[in-house]
Amino acid sequence: MSQYTVFITSPLEAEYVDSIRSVSPGLEVLFESDLLPSPRYVADHKGGPLERTEEQERRWRSCLERADILWDFPPLGADGRSPMLGAPKVKWVQTTSTGVGPLVKLHGLQNSDIIVTTARGVHAGPLAEFVMLGLLAHFRGLRHLEAEQKQHRWTRYCGDEIAGKHLVIVGAGDLARGTAVLAQAFGMRVEAIARHPDKSRDHLHVFDAIFPVERLHERLGQADAVVIAVPHTPDTDTMIDRSALGAMKPGGVFVNIARGSVVDESALIDNLRSGYIGFAALDVAAKEPLPPDSPLWDMPNVLISPHSASTVQAENARITEIFCHNLREYLAGRPDRMKNILNKSLLY
Known part of the structure; x- marks a missing residue:
C-alpha cells in the first residue's frame, strides 16, 4: 500500500511526472493523460475542450476519491459545483498559479484544513x-x-x-x-x-x-x-x-x-x-x-497580453521543483517547512 497518492489534475509533461514519482518509492502518482484536456501551448494548465466518456468519468472520480494530494485544483463542474466534494481524502493541493485566493473560495475551502501551496516565485x-x-x-x-x-x-x-x-x-x-x-x-x-x-x-x-x-x-x-x-x-x-x-x-x-x-x-x-x-x-x-x-x-x-505574460518555457519545470520540495517536507512530516503556503484567511 502506498503511503500517499498524488493525482495530477491538469496537463503536465511526462518528464515532470517522472520527477514527481522519483521523490519517494512509496508515492503513488496518478497521471491519466486521456482524462485531461490537451495542452494548447507549453505550460497550459487548462487545456482545450474536453468531453469524457462514461468510462473516463468513472476513472476520473475514482482518482479523486483515492487522492491524498492534488497537483492543481480540478476544474469546477458545469453547474459550478466543486469536484473537491468527491475528493474526501485530500489534505493538500499544490496549485500552478500564485493568485489562487478567489479559486479557493469558489471551491469552498477557505475554512477547511486543506493545505494550499502556490507557485509564488515562478512568475x-x-x-x-x-x-x-x-x-x-x-x-x-x-x-x-x-x-x-x-x-x-x-x-x-x-x-x-x-x-x-x-x-x-x-x-x-x-x-x-x-x-x-x-x-x-x-x-x-x-x-x-x-x-x-x-x-x-x-x-x-x-x-x-x-x-x-x-x-x-x-x-x-x-x-x-x-x-x-x-x-x-x-x-x-x-x-x-x-x-x-x-x-x-x-x-x-x-x-x-x-x-x-x-x-x-x-x-x-x-x-x-x-x-x-x-x-x-x-x-x-x-x-x-x-x-x-x-x-x-x-x-x-x-x-x-492574453493573460500570458507569466507563461514561459521553463514554467512547469519551476513549479515541479517547488512541488517536489514540498512533497519531501510533507512526507517527512514537516509541513511547516513547505514553500508558499496560502494564508486562506487573507487569500494570499
Whole structure:
C-alpha cells in the first residue's frame, strides 16, 4: 500500500511526472493523460475542450476519491459545483498559479484544513520582463519607430528614457520584488504601496521606499509609471478606481500584472481615450477573454497580453521543483517547512 497518492489534475509533461514519482518509492502518482484536456501551448494548465466518456468519468472520480494530494485544483463542474466534494481524502493541493485566493473560495475551502501551496516565485521574473516591455515600448517610442519603418522614413527625432523615472508598484510581494529588481537595474526610483509597510520582508532592499495604502493617491501623483501587482481579494477589488486613476500624473504609464478585477476598467478606458493615461500594458482584463468589442483592442496607446505574460518555457519545470520540495517536507512530516503556503484567511 502506498503511503500517499498524488493525482495530477491538469496537463503536465511526462518528464515532470517522472520527477514527481522519483521523490519517494512509496508515492503513488496518478497521471491519466486521456482524462485531461490537451495542452494548447507549453505550460497550459487548462487545456482545450474536453468531453469524457462514461468510462473516463468513472476513472476520473475514482482518482479523486483515492487522492491524498492534488497537483492543481480540478476544474469546477458545469453547474459550478466543486469536484473537491468527491475528493474526501485530500489534505493538500499544490496549485500552478500564485493568485489562487478567489479559486479557493469558489471551491469552498477557505475554512477547511486543506493545505494550499502556490507557485509564488515562478512568475515574478517573466511578469517583470513584461512590465519592462511596456515601459520601454512607451518611453523609447516603439510604436513611433514601427510607424516610421512602415513608411520607409528616416527622420531623426528625440526620444525619452526610463532611467531616472519614478515607478510606483501597488503591492510589495513577490511580483513587486521581481519588477523592482529590473526597474532598479534600469536606473528607476522604485516605491511600493503595501497594506503593512512595516512588515519584515527579505526583499525590502529592492524598494527605495514603501508607503501605506492610505497614501496611495499621493504616491500615484508622483509616479511616471504605475504597476499593479496585488492579489485579488475583497480588499483589493476595484481598489484602482476612477479617483485613483485620476490621481495619477498626466501622461503616465499604467501596467496591470495582477487581476482585472483590481481595476475599474471603464474608468481606465476613459482615461486612455482622453490621453490622461499615456500608455497601458495589460496582461489581465475584468472579463477574460477580453470581449471582441472592447475598445481596448484598438487603442493605439494600449498593449494587450492574453493573460500570458507569466507563461514561459521553463514554467512547469519551476513549479515541479517547488512541488517536489514540498512533497519531501510533507512526507517527512514537516509541513511547516513547505514553500508558499496560502494564508486562506487573507487569500494570499
